[in-house]
């Protein structure tokens with residue numbers, strides 16, 4: 001608590017005054033927007049225009065709303081006088097009435113949005129503006145013209161501290177420098193509920209990725225807690241600020257591994273002023289049918305394999321049939337004929353154009369109608385504008401088109417392929433061996449595509465078929481988080497939606513748990529359609545203290561031997577505890593560990609194998625401790641301080657304190673169990689308490 005008797009530092013007083021003035025200026029900007037009269041025109045003609053203007057005005061006002069708990073600025077850059085403000089005091093013509101003395105530096109306050117006063121003078125600059133880049137990147141070695149960087153400390157929205165860093169003098173390189181006190185405090189600030197933004201403390205290596213240009217695929221391998229998710233979300237906000245026009249209506253989409261994760265990150269972009277970005281899972285993005293079951297690992301591997309694309313392609317185009325009958329169209333007493341070889345030639349010509357199946361069907365139908373029209377004209381039959389349309393609608397013409405080039409529904413196509421072994425054998429000949437083909441069969445009796453028991457792996461197959469029939473609409477920019485778990489077929493599905501290649505792909509191969517996951521980043525980029533893109537690495541871990549990451553990293557030799565050891569920016573002696581519970585004592589030990597963790601501040605996660613978590617949740621709540629269960633309770637991450645997390649949903653989440661119960665059970669839960677355990681052990685910001693009754697997995701002993 002600040003001592004009320006102590007006089008306030010004049011710098012702090014001045015900064016508080018600037019903050020108050022900026023708030024007032026923002027209030028005025030919003031009022032200006034709200035009181036601007038909407039164009040009033042002809043009541044009918046302008047109804048639409050007026051509605052659009054009203055909506056855009058409401059949106060602009062929404063963007064300018066002041067959030068009482070969020071400081072309007074978090075940093076400041078001081079440049080030599082005259083660098084930024086041309087009309088700064090001291091630049092007046094000689095003879096004007098100015099106080100003598102040296103001119104102060106040009107100060108630029110960096111915040112979440114642009115704020116200007118009534119005269120149009122900037123009071124706060126949006127963190128995404130080019131000049132603000134120096135706030136994140138300038139270093140003593142490369143000061144970028146900045147004399148001094150200032151960071152502020154806040155208590156709620158009240159400015160209470162500042163930290164200055166002179167940059168003008170050459171000093172040590174940026175790498176390896178200790179982190180600032182305010183950054184450490186920001187990381188360690190207790191969590192409650194969903195993830196928050198890191199706009200005040202983005203680090204130089206992260207900023208390079210955030211501000212990468214729109215027209216490229218940025219791919220990042222990063223150890224747990226290096227800020228990949230944060231980088232991806234801030235990059236979207238940056239691109240929307242810099243390239244709003246080019247991103248246009250297609251907009252940006254964030255793809256995450258599951259709904260619990262999306263719920264966890266849902267507030268970050270709105271807090272950065274971006275309200276219109278879609279967040280989706282890959283299943284929802286591809287969701288043409290309902291997923292009703294989890295896929296068997298063997299089938300998942302084959303269905304996720306890029307060879308399936310060839311199988312589906314062959315099967316789709318094998319729907320084309322050689323024409324068997326002459327098409328006869330009657331007009332009055334006359335009959336017009338197209339013979340099978342003529343129909344076949346038209347189909348071949350369209351096929352040779354390489355257009356999607358659906359567009360090809362439309363072209364073929366048009367060709368058939370035109371060929372008949374030509375025949376009529378040659379015979380001197382009276383034709384006009386409507387004749388061609390009438391031919392296109394003719395029942396016999398439509399029947400002939402359907403016979404040669406049948407309409408195709410992607411889900412029905414895949415259903416046919418996966419339920420008819422003979423058909424699959426033809427399409428997969430030389431591509432999949434008989435054992436692989438047998439593993440693909442859909443279980444049970446599947447009558448219709450709508451009622452079939454589809455899996456998530458089937459979605460990518462159906463999407464592949466759909467993409468061959470009709471190209472999907474392009475997205476402006478795609479952020480794919482936890483991308484290490486995508487199968488090649490899912491990568492293809494995302495790649496199909498990239499208009500000009502523009503994507504941010506984030507992940508950690510050590511955290512890959514899906515049986516069909518791509519083996520490495522070059523493979524992923526290849527399937528995404530960006531084979532020339534390179535991947536970069538983030539190595540400085542912000543979340544997990546060195547004591548905990550060191551413990552978890554013992555698993556790396558087994559799960560990802562080629563990756564670099566993660567580095568921690570923070571050290572926290574005593575942050576790791578391992579407790580051996582006696583036989584039958586696991587539940588009691590877990591409850592005790594949770595109670596102890598709850599005595600500290602912030603959010604607590606209890607992570608256990610999927611099969612054990614409901615029981616442990618029962619044990620905790622039975623002991624009178626409030627806890628939500630992730631995956632079962634809505635909004636579980638914010639509902640209680642203690643959240644019980646099945647290991648399969650822990651990916652991407654974090655808690656101040658984590659209790660991991662029975663690591664051996666997590667490691668033993670399927671072929672990627674050790675990866676799942678690595679994820680569970682790397683969710684803690686402050687403390688990790690491992691409780692176990694069974695022996696720990698070998699590398700952790």
Ligand SMILES: Nc1ncnc2c1ncn2[C@@H]1O[C@H](COP(=O)(O)OP(=O)(O)OP(=O)(O)O)[C@@H](O)[C@H]1O
Nearest residue numbers: 198201202203224225226227228229230542543652
């Ligand atoms: N520059 C930063 N300033 C403050 N906090 C940061 C910074 N970078 C990362 N963090 C914090 O570190 C934590 C981890 O970040 P994030 O979840 O983005 O990491 P990640 O690499 O996606 O981790 P994982 O691989 O485990 O999903 C978050 O709490 C985030 O706010």
